[in-house]
Amino acid sequence: MTRVPRQDWIRRFVPRPAARLRLVCFPHAGGAASAFHGWAELLPEWIELVAVQYPGRQDRYGEPIPAGIPELAEEILRGAEDITGFDRPTAFFGHSMGALVAFEVARRLQWRTSSPPAALFVSACKAPPARTPRGLTFEENEIRDYLRHLGGSGAALLENDELWEFAFPVICGDLRMAEAYRYAPGAPLTCPVVSIAGDRDPAVTPDDAALWKDCTTGEADARVLRGGHFYFEESLSGLVEILTEGLTRLVPH
Known part of the structure; x- marks a missing residue:
C-alpha cells in the first residue's frame, strides 16, 4: 500500500514543540480530529495534544474507509510516524470506537x-475481550435511532437532511468497522490504562469500562x-483533570 504522508493523519491545534509529553487523541465513530479542537488550550503547557484524522471525513472526504479497525491501526502506524514517541513520552486517548483504534495501535507499537x-486512556468503550456484536443491520433508520440513543450534540445532524446525507456514509463505514471488530488474544499492554465512563451512558456502563484492567499488566484505574x-x-473539566493527573506521573519534574 502506498504510504500516506503523515501530515494527512495528524492535526495540531496548538503546536507546542517544547512540550515534554504528547497526547494523541483518536475520535469516535463518525468523528474527526476537530472533535478535540479546543481541548489543547485546557491542558498544561507541557502537554502537546494532537489528533488523528481518519480517512473519509472533512479534508480527507472521499478517501476510502478501511475494512476494519486492525487495518486502520496499520494505516495509522504507516502514515503517522510522530505518534511513536521516540522524541518524548507519548500517551493515547481514544473515545468510543477511537478507544479500540488507540488500543490496536498501542498493541502494535509494543510488539x-x-x-x-x-x-492509554480509553473513554466510553467496552474492553475488547468483553465486546459482543450489537447486531446492527446498517439500515439508515436503524443508524439514526442508534445515534439518538447515544445522544450528544452531534445527534443534531439527524434533523438536518443535507448534513445527514453527507455524514451517513462515514458514520455507517465507521460503525461497520466497530461492529466487525473481534479481539485477537495476545500479550497484554504493559503501560498504565485509565478507563473513563459516563454515569448515564446507555451503551457502556462503568462496570463495562472497568474491565479494561484485564488488558494490561501495568497500573489500571477506572473513573x-x-x-x-x-x-x-458536560464534564470536560473533569476529564482534563483526569488526563493531567495521569500524565503528570509520566514526566520528570
Missing part, C-alpha cells in the same frame, strides 16, 4: 518498537464522570 505508549456517552460535553 514492534522499543517505544510503546506511556499510557466515572457525570454524563452520557458523550459525557465530556
Whole structure:
C-alpha cells in the first residue's frame, strides 16, 4: 500500500514543540480530529495534544474507509510516524470506537518498537475481550435511532437532511468497522490504562469500562464522570483533570 504522508493523519491545534509529553487523541465513530479542537488550550503547557484524522471525513472526504479497525491501526502506524514517541513520552486517548483504534495501535507499537505508549486512556468503550456484536443491520433508520440513543450534540445532524446525507456514509463505514471488530488474544499492554465512563451512558456502563484492567499488566484505574456517552460535553473539566493527573506521573519534574 502506498504510504500516506503523515501530515494527512495528524492535526495540531496548538503546536507546542517544547512540550515534554504528547497526547494523541483518536475520535469516535463518525468523528474527526476537530472533535478535540479546543481541548489543547485546557491542558498544561507541557502537554502537546494532537489528533488523528481518519480517512473519509472533512479534508480527507472521499478517501476510502478501511475494512476494519486492525487495518486502520496499520494505516495509522504507516502514515503517522510522530505518534511513536521516540522524541518524548507519548500517551493515547481514544473515545468510543477511537478507544479500540488507540488500543490496536498501542498493541502494535509494543510488539514492534522499543517505544510503546506511556499510557492509554480509553473513554466510553467496552474492553475488547468483553465486546459482543450489537447486531446492527446498517439500515439508515436503524443508524439514526442508534445515534439518538447515544445522544450528544452531534445527534443534531439527524434533523438536518443535507448534513445527514453527507455524514451517513462515514458514520455507517465507521460503525461497520466497530461492529466487525473481534479481539485477537495476545500479550497484554504493559503501560498504565485509565478507563473513563459516563454515569448515564446507555451503551457502556462503568462496570463495562472497568474491565479494561484485564488488558494490561501495568497500573489500571477506572473513573466515572457525570454524563452520557458523550459525557465530556458536560464534564470536560473533569476529564482534563483526569488526563493531567495521569500524565503528570509520566514526566520528570
